[in-house]
Amino acid sequence: MRSSQRDLARLLAESGALFFAEGLSLKDGRPTPYFVNFGLFRSGRLIAELGRIMADFLKETATINDFDVLVGPSYKGSALAVATAEALWLNHQIDKSFDYDRKEAKNHGEASHSEALFVTGALFDGARILIIDDVATTMATKFDLLGQLTAQAIKNGHSYYPAGVTMFLDRQQTTAVYDGDGHPEVGVKGQDAVKNFKMKTGLEVQTILGIRETVEYLAQEKIPVQQSGQMAVLTEDTVQDLIAYLELYGV
Numbered sequence: 001m002r003s004s005q006r007d008l009a010r011l012l013a014e015s016g017a018l019f020f021a022e023g024l025s026l027k028d029g030r031p032t033p034y035f036v037n038f039g040l041f042r043s044g045r046l047i048a049e050l051g052r053i054m055a056d057f058l059k060e061t062a063t064i065n066d067f068d069v070l071v072g073p074s075y076k077g078s079a080l081a082v083a084t085a086e087a088l089w090l091n092h093q094i095d096k097s098f099d100y101d102r103k104e105a106k107n108h109g110e111a112s113h114s115e116a117l118f119v120t121g122a123l124f125d126g127a128r129i130l131i132i133d134d135v136a137t138t139m140a141t142k143f144d145l146l147g148q149l150t151a152q153a154i155k156n157g158h159s160y161y162p163a164g165v166t167m168f169l170d171r172q173q174t175t176a177v178y179d180g181d182g183h184p185e186v187g188v189k190g191q192d193a194v195k196n197f198k199m200k201t202g203l204e205v206q207t208i209l210g211i212r213e214t215v216e217y218l219a220q221e222k223i224p225v226q227q228s229g230q231m232a233v234l235t236e237d238t239v240q241d242l243i244a245y246l247e248l249y250g251v
Contacts, residue, residue: 020241
């Protein structure tokens with residue numbers, strides 16, 4: 001594992017962003033034995049550490065040469081784009097711009113004559129854009145952001161060039177399959193979300209770490225993780241629950 005990967009696994013555990021509990025469910029309605037909430041990186045130190053980890057990863061993989069602007073989908077991706085841009089400058093003296101989308105277009109102030117779908121105005125004609133986000137599950141947020149970038153480019157008469165997507169963690173699972181009533185079918189695998197995104201968009205997708213590698217590392221190093229509200233070394237039952245879950249829904 002790269003140092004950035006080890007650091008991310010430890011930070012996910014330390015912050016409580018990665019946790020295991022009974023009765024959890026995903027946004028699509030399927031059950032899950034664990035959850036990852038990047039909203040829990042809510043202190044200056046924690047968000048700075050996340051930015052450093054992503055900046056180091058981009059430098060290690062040479063992705064740093066492929067883009068001009070970091071764009072993070074709101075809301076969590078917004079903070080991640082800012083933290084990464086700041087860490088690139090402070091730690092590597094590489095100055096990259098950042099931007100993030102609005103939930104509602106702005107039509108006043110500097111946007112009085114043309115609605116602004118993005119906040120900072122960093123996007124320029126010909127910009128190469130790297131999308132930064134927290135977790136890969138269905139990739140729906142990334143599809144939506146590409147649509148907003150296209151809309152903004154058309155409004156401004158610009159051409160933007162998405163260079164790819166880089167995320168902190170991949171859940172390494174398939175999308176949900178729904179029955180005729182719109183309920184998720186338990187135990188049925190859908191599409192490989194990341195593979196489907198790459199096929200439809202032609203973009204490269206990178207993740208710093210997958211959930212399998214994360215749990216294997218934390219268990220091997222005996223690093224405490226939140227389980228049922230308590231911080232403790234991962235039990236064999238918890239690890240086996242994850243393995244069974246990925247056999248059921250994993251890619």
